[in-house]
Amino acid sequence: GQQLNQSPQSMFIQEGEDVSMNCTSSSIFNTWLWYKQEPGEGPVLLIALYKAGELTSNGRLTAQFGITRKDSFLNISASIPSDVGIYFCAGASFGGGFKTIFGAGTRLFVKA
Amino acid sequence: EAGVAQSPRYKIIEKRQSVAFWCNPISGHATLYWYQQILGQGPKLLIQFQNNGVVDDSQLPKDRFSAERLKGVDSTLKIQPAKLEDSAVYLCASSLEGMQQQYFGPGTRLTVT
Numbered sequence: 001g002q003q004l005n006q007s008p009q010s011m012f013i014q015e016g017e018d019v020s021m022n023c024t025s026s027s028i029f030n031t032w033l034w035y036k037q038e039p040g041e042g043p044v045l046l047i048a049l050y051k052a053g054e055l056t057s058n059g060r061l062t063a064q065f066g067i068t069r070k071d072s073f074l075n076i077s078a079s080i081p082s083d084v085g086i087y088f089c090a091g092a093s094f095g096g097g098f099k100t101i102f103g104a105g106t107r108l109f110v111k112a
Numbered sequence: 113e114a115g116v117a118q119s120p121r122y123k124i125i126e127k128r129q130s131v132a133f134w135c136n137p138i139s140g141h142a143t144l145y146w147y148q149q150i151l152g153q154g155p156k157l158l159i160q161f162q163n164n165g166v167v168d169d170s171q172l173p174k175d176r177f178s179a180e181r182l183k184g185v186d187s188t189l190k191i192q193p194a195k196l197e198d199s200a201v202y203l204c205a206s207s208l209e210g211m212q213q214q215y216f217g218p219g220t221r222l223t224v225t
Contacts, residue, residue, distance in 0.1 A: 004154075030212075031212045033212060033214075040219075041219075042116070042203050042205070042217050042218050042219050043203075043216050045213050045214070045215070048212065088155075090154075098210075098212050099157075099160075100214070101157070102155045102156070103154050104152075104153055105154050
């Protein structure tokens, strides 16, 4: 079945540093989405990407839909302590309705 | 706008007992999803409804899990009987018809002892 490989698994960074994480798959997706999950809460959508090559920003966050449609990355610039959480990529493909699968997540720790 | 509501937030049961979770999606969202999130993993889709019809239940362990969305609005997910490996957070999400952006509830943390 479809699988997403998300890396790194975890990151320990200093406040102010930039962060980069990515997601790859052997399958093609129509949409890539990036979510953030904080303890005790459900994931919250950060960025949605709909076209191959698309580059989209949301504040300090920037994400790109890979040209091959098999990968995506998320960058966070100038990290702050509230960036702490788990970041999930999700790929959606159409097959009798959109089907979405999630990566295993990147756990981000920010030291003030 | 109210978000996705789920209850209960926490549940502890013994193995072989039954449990039910409830979800009320965002008003107007035709698509409703139930996910299982095991500690340290991403959400795994259990079942997807479009209004009151099932779109995808290929990963639902149908011998013990069932879900319904009778009036096309709120939904219940049931486990009967529960096993130790069912310990997880059960997330409900909803989306507008045809849209991939999903809005998640806070989840129900289930512990099976």
